Amino acid sequence: MKKMRNPTITDIAEFAGVSKSTVSLALQSSDLIRPETAERVLDAAKELGYVYNRAAAALRKVRSNLIGVIVNDLTNPFFVELLIGVENVLLESGYIALMAHTAEDVTVQNRVLASVREHGAAGIILCPAFDTPRDAVEQIRAWGIPAVLVVRQIGELDYDFVGSDGAVGMYKATAHLIATGHRKIAYIGRKAGGLVSVQRLEGYTAAIHEAALPLREDWIVDVPISPEGGQMGVSTILQLEDRPTAIVCYNDRVAIAALNELSRRGLLAGKDIAVVGFDDIGDAAHSHPPLTTMAVDPRQQGELASRLLLRRLNRRGAPPTKHVIEPKLVVRQSG
Amino acid sequence: MKKMRNPTITDIAEFAGVSKSTVSLALQSSDLIRPETAERVLDAAKELGYVYNRAAAALRKVRSNLIGVIVNDLTNPFFVELLIGVENVLLESGYIALMAHTAEDVTVQNRVLASVREHGAAGIILCPAFDTPRDAVEQIRAWGIPAVLVVRQIGELDYDFVGSDGAVGMYKATAHLIATGHRKIAYIGRKAGGLVSVQRLEGYTAAIHEAALPLREDWIVDVPISPEGGQMGVSTILQLEDRPTAIVCYNDRVAIAALNELSRRGLLAGKDIAVVGFDDIGDAAHSHPPLTTMAVDPRQQGELASRLLLRRLNRRGAPPTKHVIEPKLVVRQSG
């Protein structure tokens, strides 16, 4: 089967006996075109198997319907859920995602950003990799492409942003454990690192201080944010002389790994030791035991981010919006 | 800050004192251009902050560097890992993914395919949604866009395909349990459904037959492929009069949910009852207990799929390749 040239608006024009302009307008369902004419054009288009050529349209219009979606870690269900949210509203609004995964690598991220730009993306949704320098983000602004940052803020740049309040979330998580009677509460996460890490830890310390409990440095266990980190964290804590009775984890992935590590050692979270997570990813409800955690609705964050971007596309000048979700405590059985 | 027009090859030409043609050729590092001239052009491009306009190039060349990547279920880490594999090789080969998630919805899938086509994608990598009708796939062929199918085959269409051998995999999984001394082995998965489901179940029954064990209909538990399914499956099995001592699960997600459900009931997989999964997703090594499973390397499948597609782009006429990975048994502690 020979592949023949796709029909163009010129072909439709000829077929329907009108001009190219009329076809173009009709295709955009402009109300400049008389209904009968429009119908004739649309019929012709269908008849010929017309396929709209977006590259050509974008070239002419400058604005495309491509949105660059750049995500740092698909290995964490949190980001996958966020991505699903982003995609949902993009799709229903007639946009499509130019997607790339950086695996927390700033070099990859730069390459990907450049590529997204070359493709004339109308906007960018970016979950920046750890260690994204401030100027990498300033650059996007210089390009004149509207962007919304998600989850991690870079510097004090006045961007549209969607994220959750790590300080408040961790404060609540810790306060919940205190309210449940715990006095010896450990933290598994990163001591330094990005703003997100810092804020979450701050929430923990704030709650500890407020309850006038001692802040024990050795109860703050600095590990990588990963299942391995959760495992290591638990090992460390269980070896402590003066053993904590509860653990606050940086996120659900760490927490679920902690749960498993406890099981492996014959301990049950929620009974022998309390564990609370952060994010409320899908798996949290299905872990053993089901995880008590701070819900920040990643999917909704994704949807919000898309909506923010779409709105920005129409009001370039508007002041930036920050959407900071307040985490909600979801008590299940681990703590 | 006013946004100014991006410079074009015309601007570069003027700046460097050559013609547009020369600039275009130099930018493609054609060896038609004298090195010194090329250098001058490249300097000018950098100086002016030139951004290659791919929409324009695609319009002219017909062929773009966009690859449609359509994935059915990002909720399952298997597909996420596959996606990461796809992306890795796409990126390093200078392509970028036009990505969409169908959530197993054929209507969404059709919409997305149409969109990918309008964008002039050079090729398509498709994990088809359940219930994808054969003609949806034939259509892609009619469009003349090279495609490779992943994981699920649709009909007997002669496509490039990457997947794993479900029958052999499940046969091995079951045989492993038999070799370990089990005689009463249940199966949690779908009884009918796609080809993949059918083949996996066939592998199970083949092993049962070969060992001359009775094939008990009530030990084949028909549940949805999801964590909930795994949970339900275990509940059903534990209520059985004549209780199986081992369970083969459709995939790791089901298996891990099964593990958790067992724990919840005070049972430990690998001790009280054996459980084996299928896929070897990242979580399998971190579950409690670590999951014995059939490894099919999703990431590698993704890389393979991209490579196949990239190769196909250069040899349109070549006969289709099927890459069927043979699952490898990974014995951990659950069975």
Added chain:
DNA sequence: CTGAAAGCGCTTACAG
């Protein structure tokens, strides 16, 4: 080795 010219498929003022 380099330049002038045509054209990819569309949209958008501008006339009428």
Added chain:
DNA sequence: CTGAAAGCGCTTACAG
């Protein structure tokens, strides 16, 4: 309400 014309930024024969 519809058409003729210009032009978006590039690539690719074709001359020279």
